[in-house]
Amino acid sequence: xxxxxxxxxxxxxxxxxxxxxxxxxxxxxxxxxxxxxxxxxxxxxxxxxxxxxxxxxxxxxxxxxxxxxxxxxxxxxxxxxxxxxxxxxxxxxxxxxxxxxxxxxxxxxxxxxxxxxxxxxxxxxxxxxxxxxxxxxxxxxxxxxxxxxxxxxxxxxxxxxxxxxxxxxxxxxxxxxxxxxxxxxxxxxxxxxxxxxxxxxxxxxxxxxxxxxxxxxxxxxxxxxxxxxxxxxxxxxxxxxxxxxxxxxxxxxxxxxxxxxxxxxxxxxxxxxxxxxxxxxxxxxxxxxxxxxxxxxxxxxxxxxxxxxxxxxxx
Amino acid sequence: xxxxxxxxxxxxxxxxxxxxxxxxxxxxxxxxxxxxxxxxxxxxxxxxxxxxxxxxxxxxxxxxxxxxxxxxxxxxxxxxxxxxxxxxxxxxxxxxxxxxxxxxxxxxxxxxxxxxxxxxxxxxxxxxxxxxxxxxxxxxxxxxxxxxxxxxxxxxxxxxxxxxxxxxxxxxxxxxxxxxxxxxxxxxxxxxxxxxxxxxxxxxxxxxxxxxxxxxxxxxxxxxxxxxxxxxxxxxxxxxxxxxxxxxxxxxxxxxxxxxxxxxxxxxxxxxxxxxxxxxxxxxxxx
Numbered sequence: 001x002x003x004x005x006x007x008x009x010x011x012x013x014x015x016x017x018x019x020x021x022x023x024x025x026x027x028x029x030x031x032x033x034x035x036x037x038x039x040x041x042x043x044x045x046x047x048x049x050x051x052x053x054x055x056x057x058x059x060x061x062x063x064x065x066x067x068x069x070x071x072x073x074x075x076x077x078x079x080x081x082x083x084x085x086x087x088x089x090x091x092x093x094x095x096x097x098x099x100x101x102x103x104x105x106x107x108x109x110x111x112x113x114x115x116x117x118x119x120x121x122x123x124x125x126x127x128x129x130x131x132x133x134x135x136x137x138x139x140x141x142x143x144x145x146x147x148x149x150x151x152x153x154x155x156x157x158x159x160x161x162x163x164x165x166x167x168x169x170x171x172x173x174x175x176x177x178x179x180x181x182x183x184x185x186x187x188x189x190x191x192x193x194x195x196x197x198x199x200x201x202x203x204x205x206x207x208x209x210x211x212x213x214x215x216x217x218x219x220x221x222x223x224x225x226x227x228x229x230x231x232x233x234x235x236x237x238x239x240x241x242x243x244x245x246x247x248x249x250x251x252x253x254x255x256x257x258x259x260x261x262x263x264x265x266x267x268x269x270x271x272x273x274x275x276x277x278x279x280x281x282x283x284x285x286x287x288x289x290x291x292x293x294x295x296x297x298x299x300x301x302x303x304x305x306x307x308x309x310x311x312x313x314x315x
Numbered sequence: 316x317x318x319x320x321x322x323x324x325x326x327x328x329x330x331x332x333x334x335x336x337x338x339x340x341x342x343x344x345x346x347x348x349x350x351x352x353x354x355x356x357x358x359x360x361x362x363x364x365x366x367x368x369x370x371x372x373x374x375x376x377x378x379x380x381x382x383x384x385x386x387x388x389x390x391x392x393x394x395x396x397x398x399x400x401x402x403x404x405x406x407x408x409x410x411x412x413x414x415x416x417x418x419x420x421x422x423x424x425x426x427x428x429x430x431x432x433x434x435x436x437x438x439x440x441x442x443x444x445x446x447x448x449x450x451x452x453x454x455x456x457x458x459x460x461x462x463x464x465x466x467x468x469x470x471x472x473x474x475x476x477x478x479x480x481x482x483x484x485x486x487x488x489x490x491x492x493x494x495x496x497x498x499x500x501x502x503x504x505x506x507x508x509x510x511x512x513x514x515x516x517x518x519x520x521x522x523x524x525x526x527x528x529x530x531x532x533x534x535x536x537x538x539x540x541x542x543x544x545x546x547x548x549x550x551x552x553x554x555x556x557x558x559x560x561x562x563x564x565x566x567x568x569x570x571x572x573x574x575x576x577x578x579x580x581x582x583x584x585x586x587x588x589x590x591x592x593x594x595x596x597x598x599x600x601x602x
Contacts, residue, residue, distance in 0.1 A: 032417035033429060035410045036473055043470030044436060047447030054447070114338050122335035129342035132349045135584035137531040139549040140573035144352045146556050147566050155351070155368050189348070250440030253533045257553060262560035272442035272534075279446035280538065288446045295443040303438035310434055311427075 048296070051289040059286035069286070076290040086274075086291070093249060093270040096180060100187045100251075101244035105237065107188065108195030113225070115200045127197070134193035142257040145186050149173070150261075173263035180268060183254050190254075191247070195240045202236035203229070242306045246299060252276070271295050352577070355570040356380070363566050379571035389572065391544070392551035395461060396530060399547060402465035403529040404522050407472045411521055412514075414473070415480035420489070437474040445538040452539050459545040464536060468529045476521040483517025484510075523583045530580060548576050 055076055057069040080086050111130070115123045136144075148155045151171035160167035172178045206229065214224050230237075252272030259265045259273065269277065271291065279288035355363060357375030383389050414433075418426055448467055449458075457463030487510050495505035533549040540546060546554075555569040 029417040029421035029423040029426075032413040032421075036414040036433075036477060037429075039410060039466075039470050039473060040432075040436060043448070043467050044439065044444065047444050047451055050450065051444070051447040054450075111341065114334060114341070117331065118335040118338045119331060122338040126338045126342045126345075129346035131585060132346050132581065135577075135581040136349060137549065137577050137580050139531070139533050139552045140352065140577040140580075141348065143552055143556055143569050143573045144348045146559060147355070147564075147569065148348065148351065150559065150564075150566075152563065153364055153366065158366070158368055189345070192345075246438055246440075250442050252442045256533075256537070257556050260553060260557045260560065272440070275442060275446060276538070279449070285446060285450065292443045292446060296439060299438055299440055299443065300435065303435065307431065307434040307438065311431060 051292050051296075054285055055289040055293050057286050059284070059289070061283045063285070064283055072286070076286050079287065080290055080294070089269050089271060089274050090294075092180075096184065096251070096270060097245060097248040100184050100191070100248040101241060103184070104188050104191040104195055104244050104248075105241045108192050108240070109199055109237065111192065111196040112199035112203055113229075115196070116203050130193035130196055133189060134197075136190075138190065138253050139257070141186070141190060142254060145182075146257065146261040149182055171262065173258055173261060176264060176267040179258060179263045183251075183258055183268075186254050186258075187248060187251055191244060195244065198240050199233060199236055202233040206232055239306065239309070242302065246302050246306075249298065249302070250295070349577075352570045352573050355567055356574045357571075358567050360565045360567055364563070379567045380575070382568055383572045383575055388543075388546070388551055388554075389548075389575075392546045392548045395540075395545060396548040398461045399465050399468065400526055400529040402462065403468040403472065404525045406465065406469045407476050407525040408518055408522050410469065411473050411476035411480055412518065414477040415484050418477070419481045419484040433474040433477055437478070441471065441534045445535055448535065449538045458539055459542045461545075464539055464547075465529070467535050467539065468532060469525075471532075471535070472525045472528050476524060479524065480514075480517050480521055483514055483520075487513045519586075523586055526583055527580060530576075552576060 054069070056071060056073060058072045058075070059069045063069045111126065115126055118126070133141075149172050151157065151169055151173075156172070157167040157170060172182050210228060211224060214228055219227070250272055251270060255268065255270050255273050256276070259268060265273075265277070272295075275288050275291050275295070278284050278291060354370070354372045356379055357372035357377070358369055359376065359378065362369050362374075417423070418430060452458050452460075452463050452467075455463075457466070491509050491513075492502075492505045495509045496502060500508065531549065532547075533553070536547045536550055537553075540550060552569075552572060555564065555572065558564060559569075
């Protein structure tokens, strides 16, 4: 990935066979691309490279104070692979990511179908509500949600009391499981609007004639959904599911802020907060780099299909 | 005929009304946290601490907002956020525009690799890079520096803005420019007079996208803006969340602060929303 990011245009293979070249100013495109290249190499390429190198070094507190780092080969990775804590965190991150992504897409699909089935006014109301939730800056959303789940006088405990659950003074953030459920609800709340509106945009592309014809032929609602609507919007659904998986794997802000609001940190870490804690808390840059590399590789692996489909669209 | 269609049609319209009610209920649930922020921003501490919540801001005041704007920490964070955002927006527009021009107007060796690199970089999580970015910034003395943070932000938004602008540049027919050149304008002049004005909406959309990213960003800022003096608005808001862990919080003030941070974003977001989701799923939607 570093090599593709930093490769100068001259050395790269695969000349484009498509549209005819414009009458040449041979160096113009190079000059146009140069600023982006320099910026990306400096701000992203260099850190990735540094991380690859550091992940093979022992780089701890002593190195922070100027001792030269020591080459340890694969020892950081070996430690990681044999460290049960990391496996717990990787497992927790992947489980959290899959649960959030699947619920988001399921709810988003439901809301998209709902938008297609209601009056114009109803649809407009729903769209505005979704846009509002989508537009909220993540930290502002987190302040509201921390207040809603706050144990002293938050709305959640009040509402639960009203329906007969003895929740007064209960702190949802001290239990790892309820902490993660709260985090998942917030993540899903934030992510559904993008998914619902994208799938709805896909639905509007379906021709009403096809659906009407199916109805006349006696296909009921469920059959139409299963055999006509879903196959036709499948490409959109797979793309948004993929994006959700990528985004939910890197979830950081929500977890960090809930931990700040009084949650237990050690048993609620996901990959992002774990790296943060390794790097800034424990000062162990070698291990933090190794975990980062693992996370980057996971992301690239999941993104590959998405990137390829965008590339196809490009050519 | 009408007797056959009649009942079906009325059944369908009942179903439609029921679903509309469901849709409105879902809308209320989804918008509720946003409403709750606005509502509480107008209420005072005593009202908010009572055991029964107040659902309507009657008898509210603007006091919380006055407190926020009178807070030296807020004013400083606002200044830093504005500076970082402005630099990011300006730099991202210029750099991304040049990049978009290259990939949509020229066929050159390495073009495909460049696009592939952009798309892959766009997917990279900040969380997988921030330790190295912290180390890099600290070694060149750019921790707690507005320009340093803006540099990282610009790099983070450029891949997507190039990708988004590429569509706009490609949408302006080359023939228009060529016609102007036949009429005696130089290539640069033809570009500035003909193509550039047509690109304005794309440039605005890219600028708004960069604005949203830089204004809202939390993760990278948390790592490289380590001093209290150099907090951006999201970091300043986080201070309230941290404080709520240990002591009774004046939530009205926190909600007013959040409202002040959120309102410009919501306004800009509504402007640019269509463009952004097109960039992300465009091909798949068009089928």
